[in-house]
Amino acid sequence: MEIENISEDAEQFTCNTYLIDGEIMVDPGTADSVKQKIKQIEDLKTVLITHSHYDHVDNLETVLENHNPDIYCFDKEELPVESEKTIELQDGEQVELDSYKIRAFHTPGHKDDHLCLYFLDEKILFAGDLIFSEGGFGRTDLDEGDRELLIQSIKKIIENTEPEKLYSGHGETIEQNTVEWVESSLKNAEKKEPKY
Numbered sequence: 001m002e003i004e005n006i007s008e009d010a011e012q013f014t015c016n017t018y019l020i021d022g023e024i025m026v027d028p029g030t031a032d033s034v035k036q037k038i039k040q041i042e043d044l045k046t047v048l049i050t051h052s053h054y055d056h057v058d059n060l061e062t063v064l065e066n067h068n069p070d071i072y073c074f075d076k077e078e079l080p081v082e083s084e085k086t087i088e089l090q091d092g093e094q095v096e097l098d099s100y101k102i103r104a105f106h107t108p109g110h111k112d113d114h115l116c117l118y119f120l121d122e123k124i125l126f127a128g129d130l131i132f133s134e135g136g137f138g139r140t141d142l143d144e145g146d147r148e149l150l151i152q153s154i155k156k157i158i159e160n161t162e163p164e165k166l167y168s169g170h171g172e173t174i175e176q177n178t179v180e181w182v183e184s185s186l187k188n189a190e191k192k193e194p195k196y
Helices: 032-040 060-066 147-160 178-190
Strands: 003-005 018-020 024-026 046-048 070-073 086-088 094-097 100-106 115-119 124-128 165-168
Touching (some): 100 147, 115 147
Antiparallel strands (some): 003 018, 100 115, 115 124
């Protein structure tokens, strides 16, 4: 499994855009430099959307102008563009993409349509803006933000996954002591201290 963050050198604000094996994308982001890389991908088969904040989905239009992938999300009505190949995932639903088994978890609190995507055999979690490195967690002061829901969503991840690596929507990847860091994010969220 090869995972590349194609937004790593972006100069504009955007999310981390991950490309798995050159064929599966997690969150197309918003930066112009990512748009150029999207155009250069040879065979983009699948796009996974963690949630529909603009910094995660604005480049979806560029994706559809250059590719014809299946798009997986929680609520297609929230996406900025329409595609007949959009598939809505329910909480706990499992899908198979190539050789990967992926379980979707509906994890609201940062945004109502938020999903975390867990690669079962690889024990890799794409956490969107729910959990960040160093015990961080998603903002709840934005529209649809809800700290209690976010706490319940982190608990759901703790109860249903055992990730060895965690790829967040922003910031660094967690590659060591991942479960402990997720538990730290929960403790920090439970303090109810304002983030901003």
